[in-house]
Amino acid sequence: MPLVTSKELFTKAYANKYAVGAFNVNNMEIIQGIVSAAKTENAPLILQVSAGARKYASPIYLRKLVEAAVEDSNLPIVLHLDHGESFDICKQCIDDGFTSVMIDASHHSFEENISITKKVVEYAHSKGVVVEAELGRLAGVEDDVQVSEKDAIYTNPEQAAEFVQKTGVDSLAIAIGTSHGAYKFKGEPNLDFERLQEIAKLLPNFPLVLHGASTVLPEFLELCNQYGGDIPGAQGVPEEMIRKATQFGVCKVNIDTDLRLAMTAAVRKELFADPKNFDPRKYLAPARTAIEEMVRHKIVNVLGSDNRI
Numbered sequence: 008m009p010l011v012t013s014k015e016l017f018t019k020a021y022a023n024k025y026a027v028g029a030f031n032v033n034n035m036e037i038i039q040g041i042v043s044a045a046k047t048e049n050a051p052l053i054l055q056v057s058a059g060a061r062k063y064a065s066p067i068y069l070r071k072l073v074e075a076a077v078e079d080s081n082l083p084i085v086l087h088l089d090h091g092e093s094f095d096i097c098k099q100c101i102d103d104g105f106t107s108v109m110i111d112a113s114h115h116s117f118e119e120n121i122s123i124t125k126k127v128v129e130y131a132h133s134k135g136v137v138v139e140a141e142l143g144r145l146a147g148v149e150d151d152v153q154v155s156e157k158d159a160i161y162t163n164p165e166q167a168a169e170f171v172q173k174t175g176v177d178s179l180a181i182a183i184g185t186s187h188g189a190y191k192f193k194g195e196p197n198l199d200f201e202r203l204q205e206i207a208k209l210l211p212n213f214p215l216v217l218h219g220a221s222t223v224l225p226e227f228l229e230l231c232n233q234y235g236g237d238i239p240g241a242q243g244v245p246e247e248m249i250r251k252a253t254q255f256g257v258c259k260v261n262i263d264t265d266l267r268l269a270m271t272a273a274v275r276k277e278l279f280a281d282p283k284n285f286d287p288r289k290y291l292a293p294a295r296t297a298i299e300e301m302v303r304h305k306i307v308n309v310l311g312s313d314n315r316i
């Protein structure tokens with residue numbers, strides 16, 4: 008099966024109230040771990056590449072690795088650009104064979120965000136590629152968002168409806184209190200579900216995207232810290248909140264931090280257990296297995312995307 012767009016995957020996910028996992032990929036072991044989990048669980052998959060990943064691994068290596076994953080797994084896989092910051096990078100990825108791109112012009116004014124997104128949509132659609140955009144600002148690492156600031160930072164539901172109508176975008180990333188990285192909340196985790204429901208009501212049958220959705224699994228955090236790491240007080244989005252979001256139009260859930268923690272925990276543990284080892288395969292294979300197990304857990308227990316092919 009060749010790469011697919013997320014169009015049909017989202018239609019099915021929306022109708023059945025589950026989400027497709029969108030996992031960030033940076034190297035072969037990460038890709039293999041994720042794809043193997045999806046294969047076991049019979050789950051659709053989005054593999055996403057950030058600008059940082061392109062810089063680290065180089066665009067061609069990532070593309071060829073994903074190509075290998077598609078050929079080897081026979082799964083419906085979407086190759087997606089994560090947080091494309093300009094028309095040019097989106098165009099480059101579209102021309103390179105990506106089936107989905109994100110234009111993140113959320114740091115521009117509302118009007119500029121519309122005009123940049125519209126330009127990407129026009130080009131992408133002419134090539135059969137789908138587009139995700141972003142409206143609102145994800146709180147930064149450790150930002151403490153006060154209730155009074157929410158309206159300025161979080162996605163405004165009326166603007167979301169206007170944005171989708173004016174741009175023709177295929178999906179929209181919204182800000183309701185999640186953030187990137189391992190430090191998502193200072194106190195009690197809290198997402199603005201009323202806002203999410205309002206957005207979903209104004210955008211019926213439209214797929215929403217949740218960024219910053221890692222749950223920061225305690226088992227991996229503890230392993231990191233037990234074997235020489237120093238990641239105190241990290242906190243993710245509780246699993247039940249992600250499950251709840253899938254009930255209100257969230258069809259794509261972005262996960263990167265949990266992959267990083269799983270991989271790092273496994274590598275730390277292995278290096279500690281066998282100080283004489285200097286064969287990278289002996290710590291990268293367990294790291295790949297840790298990713299695989301974590302992604303299976305997400306698919307089955309958090310996203311509900313198992314057996315959806």
Ligand SMILES: O=C(CO)COP(=O)(O)O
Pocket residue numbers: 031089090186187188189217218219220221222261262263264265
């Ligand atoms: O949103 C993400 C990638 O776009 C990743 O979010 P996390 O940092 O919560 O994994």
Ligand SMILES: O=C[C@H](O)COP(=O)(O)O
Pocket residue numbers: 031057058059060089090187263264
């Ligand atoms: O949203 C951000 C992703 O976690 C990618 O992070 P990165 O830019 O460090 O590759």
Ligand SMILES: [Zn+2]
Pocket residue numbers: 111113141145
């Ligand atoms: Zn953004």
Ligand SMILES: [Zn+2]
Pocket residue numbers: 090187218219261
């Ligand atoms: Zn993101």
